[in-house]
Amino acid sequence: MIFIKRRKSKSKVKLEAKHHQEASRQDENKGQFSPAYKSVYELIEQAKRSSDFVQTSISNDKGRLIASFYNSMIDDRIYKEYIMKVFKEGGLKAHHFHHIAEVKQHLPIPNIVITDNLQTIGEKMLKGYIVLQLNEGDKVCALINAANDNLGLRKDNNTENEYSVVGPKIGLVENLDVNLHLIRQQMSTNKFVVRELTVGSQSKTRVALLYVENITNPQHVNTMLNRLENIEFDHLMDTSLLDQLVADNSNTPFPLFLTTERVDRVIYSLVNGQVSVMANGSPYAISGPVTLLDFFSTPEDYYLPWIIGSFLRIIRIFGVFFSILATSIYISVLTFHYEMIPEDLLGPIIYSRANVPFPPVFEALFLEITIELLREAGSRLPTKVGQTLGIVGGIVIGQASVEAALTSNILLIIVALAALASFTTPIYKMSNTIRFLRFPFILLASLWGGLGIVMGIIFMFVHLMRLESLGTPYMLPFYPFRAGDFKDSLIRLSLPHNAGRPSYSRPKSKWKYSKREAGQKKDIDE
Known part of the structure; x- marks a missing residue:
């Protein structure tokens, strides 16, 4: 009996310590944005x-x-x-x-x-x-x-490239002062700091470094500020050039900073402990440090219920793998691995390729390059003409290619689905990277079949593990493994369970809000 009582007392002490620790966290969160000044x-x-x-x-x-x-x-x-x-x-x-x-x-x-x-x-x-x-x-x-509440709220600053059905649709514009105004309207804290400097020996472009003083790690601020001050460039026209000039590795197709035109996305990055950079004359902001999975999340994930948001995020990630590997798997199976084709599917494949005079790799490259040409032509033409060209051109060329026996029906479907899956990526720069990666995998599959695809996947992941964004590993939370960051990576948990900031940003304040109070429903007692 004495032993049992001691066990109970120890557990009680641990429970009280846990409650005391959580209470101290809540007090820290409550005073997080309180004024620190005395006069x-x-x-x-x-x-x-x-x-x-x-x-x-x-x-x-x-x-x-x-x-x-x-x-x-x-x-x-x-x-x-x-x-x-x-x-x-x-x-x-x-x-x-x-x-x-x-x-x-x-x-x-x-x-x-x-x-x-x-x-x-x-x-x-x-x-x-x-x-x-x-x-x-x-x-x-x-x-x-003397507030100007209408500054920046114009009809022509919607988010065209990052459109969202749910949530605000206010985008950045080419005026730096207007962009700062739009962000300060949502960041009503004296801890929000703007550091302005000039970049470009000829253009003398105004560049602003944004961060929240009591959240952002000073190392990230100093690193970004040092890189911006040491830029030797003549004419800065857009923040996309800043992205390349301050990136940790310039020899990679993967973007190392998150480029966005959405005001709410910039604010979300700042609240998470990241730094953002904007330039006068550019309607885009770059934020860092980031990880690979940050490019497949959208603000819409947080405006929808967490189950729906997580489902849509998983669909996007699946779309990435499908877009990269679908065509290459088709080539490897038809070139080296006929034994993998089921008997029921073998007949339709033989029938669709009976009159095609080219090997699968030339057939796939013809369709992939055709789709890229249609996409580039559609994006360079006026909106109405580009949409018509994309739809009519795709239908006419696809149907004509099949009837002329230049390609098979099955590959046409696979390539079209792969192109469609690449559009699910919300960030345009990452979407371009996915489009590019399809071609090396197609060549590897045509040379060594399934072994070539495996070699390409291994090489890609080794390259990703070596990348860094402002000194932060690019493959977090997978490498190095961080179990706590999975709450908002592959899926998004509910708000009461997602109160912490990501550990990779190493923020000064770990908690965004009180986890306990966020989960309580304070209804009126009747």
């Missing part, structure tokens, strides 16, 4: 770490009437016409004011808030308010609403 001066000094933050004196009296704001969040017209014009051209002297509340009588702007609450000042400034002080460091401030 208005500290708040503004922390905001100055972002390149889009501006602090200036708007009166003729030097050092008085200090305006502080995020330039990417305000309407420049309101600032110049209703604030600067009143004080600069109106002849008002700052020493005429004895209290900041007196500016209400001179500014033609309604709803000016006078407050010394640090929480209110920090939140309003992140929403596009201008903080006005009589002197730098004053506790009481005037908050002037």
Whole structure:
């Protein structure tokens, strides 16, 4: 009996320790985005770490009437016409004011808030308010609403290449200030930092490095910043060039940074502890570090129930393997491994290839190259003409090829399905990689059959295991093995079970939210 009691007491101690540990995690999460400043001066000094933050004196009296704001969040017209014009051209002297509340009588702007609450000042400034002080460091401030809520919300900035049925459809544009405005609207935290620099000896392109200070690992920030500062290039036209210039390995067909035009995807990367880079003149942002499986997930996976989202993700991954291997397996079976064909299927194959004068490899290459030509021609032509060319050209050429005995019906179906499966990849750069990989596998299958396919798979996986993204292994969570990261890799678990950030980003804060509170349903007791 004594032994049993001791066992119970030890288990009770362990249980209490576990509850205490989880409670401490919850407290950490609750205070994660709380302001760390103790005065208005500290708040503004922390905001100055972002390149889009501006602090200036708007009166003729030097050092008085200090305006502080995020330039990417305000309407420049309101600032110049209703604030600067009143004080600069109106002849008002700052020493005429004895209290900041007196500016209400001179500014033609309604709803000016006078407050010394640090929480209110920090939140309003992140929403596009201008903080006005009589002197730098004053506790009481005037908050002037100069937010431009319609900036960037235009009809022509939808996500064309990453379309989603469910969720927001706001995409990035070619203006860096507009893009920063769109992201700051969703990142209402003073920990969101923008570091701006210039890249290109001839173009002098503005480039912005984005990260969340209390989440992102400083090593990733410093690595990306160092690579951007050491770029020797003359003219930077798009972030796709940055992707190639800062990549860990430039001799690989696989993209090592996630390229996206979606605002919500950039924000999701930042919240997960990644860094993002945007360039003026480019409607795309790149994020890293990333893993291979990140290229097969979409924001839609998180907007749908987790069972549906996981099913669609598995379909995409299956589509990748089918697209790469389907044609090569057909060639290897018909060239070297006839014994693998079932008897019921042997007759239709012989009948479809009875009049085809070419070996399977030439037959497959003819169809693959034809499809690539149709795809390239369709993407270079205007939208309506390109769609018509793709549909009509595919039907006419496919039917004519079969009737002319240049190819078989079965291979035509396989190649069409393989091309269709490649379109399931949501990231365009990875889709191009999958299109390219089909051709080496076709050549290997024509030379050595099934052995050639196995050799190609081994070589591909060895190459993937050697790749890194900002120093992070590309094949995580498979290699090195990380069991905890499988919660959001091949499948996506429900939100209460997916509260942690991925370990490969090595974030400062491991938890996005409280796992226990996310799973509770706090209904009203009747």
